[in-house]
Amino acid sequence: MAKDSLYKYVLALGDDALILGQRLSQWAYRAPFLEEDIALSNISLDMFGRANLLLEYAATLKGNGITADDLAFKRNERQFTNRILFERPNGNFADTMVRQFFLDAFYKLFLQKLTGSKDEQLSAIAQKSIKETAYHFRHSSKWVIRLGVGTAESHTKVQSAIDNLWMFTNELFEMNEIDNEMLQQKIGVDCSSLKQEWIKIIDEVLAEATLKRPENIHMTTGGREGIHTEHLGHLLSDMQYLQRAYPDAKW
């Protein structure tokens, strides 16, 4: 039972990273300029690297010869347990940067705690990932500031991205049964305790960016229970096409 909970916990973290990596990879050659093409693919690569480590670990916990690729390419929407913010479409550059900024700020706090996990694998993955996240956060927070301060047009766009994505942020701090069990075993992180610190980071950046944090917004949830926006299905059908069309093939 405990092993099954750990599997689900690791799988969910892997799904977060995988889905965000896939989203970012959709920017390939479409960024506003060349340096940003490079930066976005870099971050995407880091997320896939993180997903790969987590899904490989999940696969060993699951056993029966299941591989990380099976987990990534052969599950459907209801079996994916990434939080919804990770799957939100790229939108325009401001939408992507705000999504990234919210998640980077979260990862910063979350991974810091996860480095202290009793589970050695998770702790090692957190230690590797936290260095990448520090760079991602510098990149995304700097862009939020640039866009907020830059022009009237960029200000409007980035503020609207914040307003639209805010409803998906509370889910980051929710704790379900598995989270609580993992916390009790000193394997997992108490996400609910990160919220205050997260708000503080967000407020600091938004203040410098002359942007406003939305208030009184109804919060959405469901990702960890496999309830997603309709966008996830399309992302998966694209991502999983070859594995599904040629199940016997090895690539």
Place this chain on the structure above:
Amino acid sequence: MTEKKEQLFQDKIDAGLKIEPKDWMPDKYRKHLIRQISQHAHSEIIGMQPEGNWITRAPSLRAKMVLIAKVQDEAGHGLYLYSATETLGITRSELIEQLQTGKAKYSSIFNYPTLSWADMGAIGWLVDGAAIVNQQSLRRTSYGPYSRAMIRICKEESFHQRQGYEIMSKMSNGTPEQQEMAQDSLNRWWWPALMMFGPHDSDSAHTSNAMKWKIKRGTNDDLRQLFVDRTVKQADLIGLEIPDPDLKWNPESKHYDFGEIDWEEFWEVVNGNGFCNKERINNHTNAHTEGNWVREAALAYAEKTQNGDLK
């Protein structure tokens, strides 16, 4: 006076010395380099599209990471080739405008569509393979910044070529469907890859000065032959058939003889009538236009911070 300078310039080249950005150089040499290096840079940039087309569909986590890293390398190559071109007195935005208006060309190979995952293999194996043959000879080109860029790029390209060959090899040893994809992909990319070396030496408008100035270090036909000789063996090794009935080993010349390239197709594609010419440029232009407000914002922010409007 100019004649004397030209003589000194040519002496330097004949002695195998490099020309650096601040050195005197004939106007035609400068123009030739701008044309050639920017064409190379644009090829890297447009080349991101046919491969970018498969990033979201890459069939394994590893394949995905390898492909993203490859496309990222191409952006990096484009970046330092643009920088090398800028040392000749032209800006990146001018170069991008030349690309988008069709004034500057890029390698025609990228006007062919990528229709299966095997094409990711074929592009790495054949297109990067052909590019390497060309670029290896360019490591000794006479213009310093270009030569140094080539040395760096060659290292990464050989890595890409091996990765492409690995995809082809896996697929040609895979299921019947995968084998079919691999052969079909080779059939579609073989001739365009041979065209990458350009027209026959006798028909090439730019070869003679370029050889004299040591910008080019091998002729189109010689480099093409080198590529064919290398690649035929690699195809044999993984059981794929080169789509050329005239291909055969010539024991006298110790090279492979091969059939005639369809030059009509070559010129059609060069002149904008290939399968994807319009789409490639439109995609580039659209991404660039959609990014206008972001670049403007970055610029406005930089100005505001410099003026002290912000802390």
